[in-house]
Amino acid sequence: MQKSICVIEGDGIGPEVMAQAIKVLNKVALKFNHKFDYQYCLAGGCAIDKTGKCLPDETLNAVLNTDSTLLGAVGGSKWDSEPANNRPEKALLGIRKAMQVYANLRPQKLYAGLDSPLKTEIIGDGIDIMIVRELVSGVYFGEHNQSIENGEQVATDIMKYTEDEIKRVSKVAFELAVKRSGSLLLVDKANVLATSKLWRSVVEKMAKDYPTVNVSYMYVDNCAMQLIKKPSKIDVILTENMFGDILSDEASALIGSIGMSGSASLGDGKRGFYEAIHGSAPDIAGKDIANPIGMILSVAMMLRHSFDLEKEAASVEKAIDLFLQNGYRTQDIMKADNTLVKCSEAGDLICEYI
Numbered sequence: 001m002q003k004s005i006c007v008i009e010g011d012g013i014g015p016e017v018m019a020q021a022i023k024v025l026n027k028v029a030l031k032f033n034h035k036f037d038y039q040y041c042l043a044g045g046c047a048i049d050k051t052g053k054c055l056p057d058e059t060l061n062a063v064l065n066t067d068s069t070l071l072g073a074v075g076g077s078k079w080d081s082e083p084a085n086n087r088p089e090k091a092l093l094g095i096r097k098a099m100q101v102y103a104n105l106r107p108q109k110l111y112a113g114l115d116s117p118l119k120t121e122i123i124g125d126g127i128d129i130m131i132v133r134e135l136v137s138g139v140y141f142g143e144h145n146q147s148i149e150n151g152e153q154v155a156t157d158i159m160k161y162t163e164d165e166i167k168r169v170s171k172v173a174f175e176l177a178v179k180r181s182g183s184l185l186l187v188d189k190a191n192v193l194a195t196s197k198l199w200r201s202v203v204e205k206m207a208k209d210y211p212t213v214n215v216s217y218m219y220v221d222n223c224a225m226q227l228i229k230k231p232s233k234i235d236v237i238l239t240e241n242m243f244g245d246i247l248s249d250e251a252s253a254l255i256g257s258i259g260m261s262g263s264a265s266l267g268d269g270k271r272g273f274y275e276a277i278h279g280s281a282p283d284i285a286g287k288d289i290a291n292p293i294g295m296i297l298s299v300a301m302m303l304r305h306s307f308d309l310e311k312e313a314a315s316v317e318k319a320i321d322l323f324l325q326n327g328y329r330t331q332d333i334m335k336a337d338n339t340l341v342k343c344s345e346a347g348d349l350i351c352e353y354i
């Protein structure tokens with residue numbers, strides 16, 4: 001199989017973790033006889049430095065004309081003074097919107113041997129949560145306004161959802177629930193927000209088409225609490241854009257390190273957008289100590305969801321398991337008896353296990 005991949009290394013630790021992802025893809029190509037063509041593009045702070053724009057047209061073109069896109073991380077305090085429409089984060093939102101990748105899958109799994117900050121008795125049967133976050137609408141993409149009213153500053157951010165926007169991402173979540181444990185949790189704030197009431201009514205209607213899925217509903221404040229009280233009771237979470245952003249950071253803290261989470265952003269076709277959920281971590285950039293597992297898990301998700309290469313995806317996940325089982329750790333997940341490795345060594349070892 002031959003596929004073209006747009007590679008956006010980005011800022012901070014982005015290039016370091018991306019280098020490991022590319023090593024892994026090259027190993028997969030060699031072992032399973034595929035060809036991956038990489039098109040390296042700029043986005044985020046480095047793009048501002050080199051071109052003045054956080055998301056150059058050339059990058060947008062590549063994103064829309066390759067088979068899928070991998071992104072390392074964007075952002076950093078260096079670009080804090082950029083105008084709102086040219087901040088590095090805008091590149092991310094611009095890519096998501098242009099690709100119309102409305103379903104953001106953020107699996108959060110606690111691997112054996114890794115320490116969660118939660119007590120063992122709370123972890124119970126383990127943590128294996130799939131967050132399905134709506135990614136191209138809601139308050140992120142509603143109108144943002146600042147003005148002066150009666151002599152004082154006021155600001156508004158509009159949160160808007162259409163029925164169709166809710167249906168298409170919910171379908172993805174229902175289908176995942178069918179494949180997993182058969183339970184789906186819609187997280188909203190239906191006691192206050194009109195958008196949440198619409199989410200509930202759409203999901204309630206759709207539930208009739210999925211008789212094997214047990215649908216439940218929870219307010220987002222309660223969900224934030226249940227995640228740390230009974231995480232093993234939660235399987236698939238479906239939620240709107242901003243709630244998903246917040247809950248996925250919380251959930252990732254429960255699995256030992258934000259460096260352990262990959263993600264897939266999917267739309268109607270096969271083309272997807274794949275990024276680790278950690279940020280650019282400028283404090284550790286350039287030191288070769290970042291954890292590349294989130295990025296490599298994102299590669300596995302790309303192989304599975306965009307290229308239908310299930311066997312290859314599973315072999316990458318298996319390699320990560322073996323790497324961890326053999327006691328290798330980057331500094332963020334390091335414990336007493338483990339072997340400390342650098343980011344690049346982690347990439348090499350995971351490749352060896354493929």
Ligand code: IPM
Pocket residue numbers: 089092245277
């Ligand atoms: C994420 C990030 C982004 C988001 C930021 C960088 C705009 O926090 O991917 O979770 O809020 O979506």
Ligand code: MG
Pocket residue numbers: 245246249
């Ligand atoms: Mg976030």
